[in-house]
Amino acid sequence: MANRKIRVLLAKLGLDSHTVGITVIAGALRDAGMEVIYTGLRQTPDMVVQAAVQEDADVIGISSLSGAQMQHIPKLLDRLRSAEADDKLVVVGGVIPDEDAAELKAAGVDEVFTMGARTEDIATFIRTWWEAERR
Amino acid sequence: MTDDSRKRPAPDGTEPADAEATWRRDVLGPALADRGERQDEFVTQQMHWPLKDLYTSRDLDEIGFDPGKDLGFPGEFPYTRGTNPAGYRQDLWTMLQVTGFGTATDSAERWSKMLDQGLNGFIIEYDLPTTNGYDSDHPLAEGEVARAGTAIDTLADMEQALDLPWDKLQHLSSVCNAPQPVNLAMILAALEKRDIDPASFTLQMSNAILIEYTCVGRYIYPPKHGLRIATDCIEYTIRNHANWIPISVVSAQLYAARATPVQELAFGFSIAMEYLDATLARGFEIDEVAPYWSFITGLEMDFFEAIAKLRAYRKIWARLMKERYGAKREESLRLRLMSSPGTTGLTLQQPLNNIARLGIQTLACALGGGAYAITTPLHDEAHALPSEEAVRVGIAVQNIVAHETGVADTIDPLAGSYLLETMTRRMEDEVFAEIEKVDAMGGALAAIEAGYFQKELARSQRARFSEIEDGTRKQIGVNHLVQADEKRSIETFKLGETAERQQLARLARVRADRDDAVVAKTLDRVREAASGDENLVPPILDAVKAYATQGEICDVMREVFGVYHPDSLTSGV
Amino acid sequence: MERDPIVLAERALGGHQGAGARLIRMLEEGDEGATEGLRAVLPSAGRAHLLGVTGPPGAGKSTLVDRMAAEYRRRGSRVGIIAVDPSSPFTGGAVLGDRVRMHDHAADPGVFIRSMATRGQLGGLARATFEATTVLDAMGYDVVLIETVGVGQDEVDVADLAHTTVVVSIPGMGDDVQAIKAGILEIADLFVVNKADLPGADRVAKHIGAALHMRAAPIDAWQPPILMTEAERAGGIVDVIDGIDAHRAHLRSSGGLDRKVIRRRERVFHDVLRERAAARALACAPRQGAEILSAMRSGELDPYTAVEALLGVEA
């Protein structure tokens, strides 16, 4: 009798404090039946990795609106690898220029959702990945 | 005149009671006979208030509209027609532009250029480490230094940043909420060093910490301590620099967090009254302090809602001051409002479309009347950081509205509009009802501590996003007239990579050159003041003059006040 | 990642946080195989002090837990934290935000924080929490704090699982008598009146004291202290930890610890029995089970007869 839930860790890295996007996503993913673990603001890559590991999150969602994504996210991916936690889905959302998005994906981010992405599409993307993963 | 007369004509063809009914029967009815209206219902964009097909004088009768009471004359209570008796016929609004990038030197150059281009004031925005009370060499600051605004670590940076053509500058705004007393002290000390008379211009501080807790998130200390240090700045400024503006209720941030106009006004005014009460408790009379209160708002694309909002702002403030606080001076009743086209209406997609949006919103700002200053955001702001080109266009848009459209040439041209007056009244009523709800919770501070504003805003945010997702609200380029293979290659401001390095070097130099013993002594004084009731600005000013860094000063207060980490409830998530 | 419970158990015992987390996850999901993993870690468990922290929503429990963890860290202990929040009854999803208040430990590997949603299980929560505490205990965390919201049955549940139960009250909750909820007096080993900076805290403490006096208690029994804290400013935390240590010493000397351990075992035994027996009864004869259920739904069988019928079915 499996009582399985998708666990999603949502975090903001660095000093970017715009929470509108992450608020909307948190609510949408909860309404899609997922367990959303919110870390709050001002996280470092190490904090996010530790939280994701302890919470056994399937998905790490990073919201970035201040433009510092290229500073923090490659570092996060790096730390995930050294913690042997790079099997988690990493999605990034926010104000991400196309060239940054391409670079992030090349570095190991699974998907980038720019502003205006539909929350439904994000939930579907996560669920589809998870179902394939957990099969 | 019965209600029936307003409905569609009776099928039996009985004689309608008046002209409107005749029009409905003989003109409108036949016109809609084949095809009905293009939508089942029409509602306003943000409030979702139903819109009738036609507004007439009867709507004004119904709300008991009284031109004397509801409008008054320009520059007279309740200021619906504007706070300036002469409208824009004497002076146009002050044209401002949000700016601030790179190191202090970069910014000073850029600002001087903008002043030369015809602006007479501007807003200094600081980078995230500065607004969050961290030094540039703090681990969390990495990658953020001088990115979203100017980096100010020590007095040395502020001295540099204020290297400006002071003869052209009338107005300076400083947006730095959580570490506001440090920021104020830095400006004061820098002016002293540069030998500039503080009375020669107006400094407007945002000092808007309570709003940070509701949506923006750049707070440091728990809310009640945030309120205390904000009040310290207000008290100090009023007592020492009477021509400055020590507080702006930046309700624009509520709006940017997708507050509806009613939420924006009600939450904004409740917050304003919280500061006011705290300041009155320092031993002032209402008429000594109310004139200092000022607001900054942003507009949405719904044209009439936006204009009604600006009118309601002035009218409600005047009534609150008169009816609740017994204010008598005109300056207390007259709202200072800076308005700007909003960034939330701008789209990432097809960014050039944003120029049209800016034009329309700037027009609404002007028609809403009496805004003493208008700022324009930049058309590529939704995309990334503003570019030089966007700054130029922003300034041009304001000038086009001012000089080419004629809307600034007669005072409050829209007064008496059936629709607008009906809407303004409804906004007024609903805002008062919401303010009373917050009163019942114990005021804005209590509402923030309980997470009320945050939860309400989160609800509005979700509603707004789902409207755009399901297409009930059309946004061009986003869910309508979408360009499938759109390439987004707009010019964006790229920061020189050296900015962060230069800033770190400068900070290290200052740390090395100063007298650490003096710094430690002044920081102890700050600690002592923070632990008691003493006003924090004077001891912080001493610390700043000793070249204590802003991070060091904020850390002392962190020790005393604690650090605020709201949970998911109180942050709205 | 690895999903073999025995391998996970071994790695968890070796200090691998990810393995411990995955084992907890499988147990929480009711994965029957995971019980093997639990069995494998059980012998290493039993050293940690288990602390329940309960109280009304917004009482400052997470803040308090954060400050308590900091104090334990200062004293050299490794700390496990399980923070329980309700799931949405409509969608089954949840937003778990307790970590936010535990920000200062977010980069400290000596603190293991696990957020847990109730997932709408009655009693099942107690089982999942029990299993999670057991894993953390076995992994060598010296104290395990369990935060639950004191609404409904959860606070009594947590008292069954914890060695020491801290009940958090705050001023300003209205009617003083109501503030001391029925059943609370029996489960509290320590009372904490948090937000002592707010007016009315003294009155709350006085009321709790008065209520304790009215309670019939054996002479040598533990007298729950009433402590004032200002969690936000970390005020009064040292006294709380000292109080918990005193309670722990009392449990040891009075034999109370054994009684608590037995109660914990019994509680889990009954929960697991209820859960598994029901599952088995429904699973062993799927066809008859379905028929009986539908007969019960239509009213043909009353629920009592239906249960008897189901239990009467021979596998």
Ligand SMILES: Nc1nc2c(ncn2[C@@H]2O[C@H](COP(=O)(O)OP(=O)(O)OP(=O)(O)O)[C@@H](O)[C@H]2O)c(=O)[nH]1
């Ligand atoms: N005045 C005051 N407020 C406090 C104190 N401790 C915590 N708070 C505030 O109380 C609010 C709730 O704190 P939490 O720690 O999230 O409370 P909780 O009991 O964990 O809340 P839930 O998990 O939602 O039930 C926050 O705004 C805290 O800042 C205190 O000592 N004094």
Ligand SMILES: [Mg+2]
């Ligand atoms: Mg909590």
